[in-house]
Amino acid sequence: MTIHPSKAGPRGIRMRADGIRLAYARGMRALNFVMAGTYKWSPMPTKLEQLRRSVTVEPLPE
Numbered sequence: 001m002t003i004h005p006s007k008a009g010p011r012g013i014r015m016r017a018d019g020i021r022l023a024y025a026r027g028m029r030a031l032n033f034v035m036a037g038t039y040k041w042s043p044m045p046t047k048l049e050q051l052r053r054s055v056t057v058e059p060l061p062e
Contacts, residue, residue: 021048
């Protein structure tokens with residue numbers, strides 16, 4: 001996975017796990033803020049660990 005040019009350097013810089021975690025958390029906080037109070041909205045988890053634990057893994061059909 002790569003990111004667009006930024007202060008970090010040119011296009012093609014590898015994303016680190018910490019960058020992915022921070023980007024996910026920032027996006028989910030923004031989404032939860034915008035959607036707060038919307039009918040039938042339940043907040044999304046803001047941490048990747050919470051997201052991982054919320055998914056039920058089912059084996060693929062053979």
